[in-house]
Amino acid sequence: MAKKQAYGNESITTLKGAERVRKRPAVIFGSDGLDGCEHAVFEILSNAIDEAREGYGKLIIVTRYADRSIEVEDFGRGCPVDWNEKEQRYNWELVFCEMYAGGKYNNNASENYEYSLGLNGLGTCATQYASEYFNARVFRDGFEYHLHFKKGEIDGQMEKKPADRKKTGSLFHWKPDLEVFTDIDIPVEYYLDTLKRQAVVNAGVTFRFRNQAGSKFETTEFCYEHGILDYITELTDGNAFTMPQYWETERRGRDRADKPEYKVKITAALCFSRNLSRLEYYHNSSWLEHGGAPDKAARSGFVSAIDAYLKQNGKYAKNESKITFQDVADCLVLVTNCFSTQTSYENQTKKSINNRFIQEAMTEFFRSRLQVYFLENKQEADRIAEQVLINKRSRETAERARITVKKKLSGNLDIANRVQKFVDCRSRDASRRELYIVEGDSAMGSVKLSRDAEFQGIMPIRGKILNCLKADYARIFKSEIITDLLRVMGCGVEVRDKHVKDLTAFDLGSLRWNKIVICTDADYDGFQIRTLVLTMLYRLVPTLIREGYVYIAETPLFEITCKDKTWFAYNETEKADILKKLEGKKISVARSKGLGENEPEMMWLTTMNPETRRLIKVMPEDAEKTAFYFDLLLGDNLAGRKEYIAENGSQYLEMADIS
Structure with a gap:
């Protein structure tokens, strides 16, 4: 055994140069996967956007090459790369090889960038460090500069020519x-979405x-001459019930008394629509996917202003509760685009900001402008008030209905009295409840003795059920076995037919169970019953299979006993492995009995106990493929089934019950 090294003074090391990014990319980019790779692109794009916003160049070109390389070109002032007298180093070293170096660290309105998206001084350097190669061409001061990097290190020297x-x-x-x-294949959709947002x-x-x-380039352009106002008009496409509004202001303040003062520019475009709801927040051009301060400000400002209008104009009914932001958001189309000379992002990926002053300034801005x-x-204003109240009352009605249904489903259900031999569990919590579908009364007796009555219910299948792919709906819904099982599940059926009678339309929210577990013997009859139950579920409630509510309980094939200890093997391979471990000992091997003959302790251990049982989730990856095989093996296609058995039957001879 290798001797562990002591943890001493020499144990502390630092990552240097490119290693700081290459070994820990998630620290800088938020992820070492595709998200991180995409963010590296945005870091380069940010610098081009900063130049354009300062008035240097009105065109940015982004190219996605077939070999997954990327190119970003701007027509700004050109990145400084020549000798820096103050730093006594070349600027290319600072820009491409030095973390936290750049021209954007002045919190005040600097002469270079008043509002900057690429603020953290990491982007160009970090992206260069994380690249297989990185080539730079810079045009400025009458010269063209060329730089080449490989895996974070300069390759050759800087080339300079007129x-x-x-x-x-x-x-x-x-x-x-x-x-x-781990992945560098950035999809086209990322570029289209990102560039459209930046154009907005x-x-x-x-x-x-x-x-x-191939050998051609497909070109797409985005440009919004009036920015977010044009975007709002595009989104609503003339279907808003208020005219689009554009508001802007500038404020100065600080996040804390001892913090420096900074400037924030707030712009917002909004309208109200019955057909669309959209909230998008941007700060220094970065889309705040997780919101933060602007989202909190919108919630507070809009609710405050609209609630005050409703009260002042007697719009509320007597004793009616106050509106919530959800009631407003359901008809609100709002895009904010703000800039500040100092920004506190939650992390380097810039998906949320938490500046206290920005939140306070935006809250007051929304409230006052709405008034x-x-x-x-x-x-x-009256149309907005009317629609917000409609949203509120609809929400409250839906909530009351949901609570009523929940109480109905979780109350003292009378199913046990209406469905013969169904055994319910005590818990009313649908997220815990498990329904075991078993074959016959004897199996039900064994399962009943071994279950946890708190959350495990039992529904016995009396004999073999109909093949639901062959039978029509008239026959299917005459079957008490099928209709009883559907009633016990509680979610209705996904078919519309005059023979459905008292079964309701399908509603996944009404499902009374978290798991539907098919539990049959590991023999021919058990396999056939299992397949018929699955076929029934597939035809009548396929969503339960798609959403992962249906399971198969694996039951052991063999019981292997040595002295007073028993092992269970679920297949021949496991049996062989156990016998190998017990080689030389006196053992007995018995074929596992049917469920009805098993001892309760054994049933609990192998089939019911969530800690030790084996459940197979029935989740068809391809519904069409599943339907094809169900129909082929259980439907009316006799010729197809004969051909399939002739070609593939030999694979299953060992499983056949032939003596």
Whole structure:
């Protein structure tokens, strides 16, 4: 055994250079998977956006190559890469090889970037470090600069020559490294979604996406001349019941008394619609997928302003409860696009911000602007109030109905009296309840003695049920076995037929069980009953199979006893493994009895105990394929079944009950 090294002063080490990213990409990019690889692209794109927003270049070109490499080109001022007298180093070293280096660290309105998306000084360097190769071409000061990197290290030297064009800008072409990320095949949809969002929040900037397909490039462009206002108009497509509004303001403040003051610019576009609900928050061009401060501000500001209007105008009924933000959001289309000179992101992936001042400023902004809007647009204000109250009352009605159904389902059910031989469990909590479908009365007796009566119910199948793929609905719903089982499950059926009678339409929320467990003997008859039950479920309630509520209980084939200890083998391989371990000892091997003959302790251990039982979840990956085999083996296609058995029957001879 290897001797462990002591944990001493020499045990502490640091990651240096490219290792800081290549060995821990999730720390910088939020993930070492595809999400992290996508975020690395956004870091480069962010710098191009910052240039365009400052007025340097109105076109950004993003290219997705067939070999999964990426290129981002902007027409800004060009990334500084030449000698830096102040730092006594080349700027390319700082930009591409130095974490937390850049021109965006001044919290005040700097001469370079007032509002910056690429603020953290990690993007270009971190992406370069995480690349198989990274090539940079920079046009500025009348020169063209070339830099080449491989796996985070400079390859050769910087090349500098007179530029052959007047336009300045930066062009970066790189390929994410599979040694860093587990997946680098960024889908087209990511680019289209990201570039469209950036076009929305960067008014007048054109984002051109080129996707290489074979030897050709498919090109898509996004540009919103009036930014979020055009986007709101596009989203609603003339179906809003209020006119789109565009509001903006600037505020100054601080997150805490001892923190520096900073500036925030707030812009919002909104309208109300009966056909669409949409809330999107952006900060410094970054889409805040998880919201944070802007979302909290919208919730507080909108509810406060609309609730005040409802009260002032007598819109509430007597003793009616207050509206919630959900009632507002159900008819609200809101896009905010804010910028600040200081931003507190929850992490490097920039999906949420938590600045206290930004939240307070936006809350007051929404509240005050809505109050003025309501005063100046009485008809629209009344329409908004009416729709919000309709949403509220609909929500409350649905909630009351849901509670009523829940009480009905979880109350003292009378199923046990109406369904012959069904044995219920004590728990009313549908998330815990398990229904065991067993064959015959003897099996039910054994299962009943071995179950946990708190959460395990039993439904016996009396004989073989109909083949539901062959029988028509008239025959199916005349079968008491089938209709009783459907009543016990409680979720109704997914077919519409005049013969359904008192069975309700399908509602997954009404299912009384968390697991439907088919428990049959491990013999020919047991397999056939199991298949018939599965066929019934597949035809009448296929959603239960699709959503993973249906299970098969594996029952052991052999009991192997040595002295006073017993092992259970579920197949020949397990049996052989156990016998090998017990080689040389006196043992007895017996074929496992049917469920009805098993001792309660054995049944609990092998079939009922959640800690030790074996359940197989029935989850068909391809519903069409499942339907095909059900129909082939149990349907009316006799010729097809004969052909299938002739071709494949030899594989199952060992399982056949032939003597």
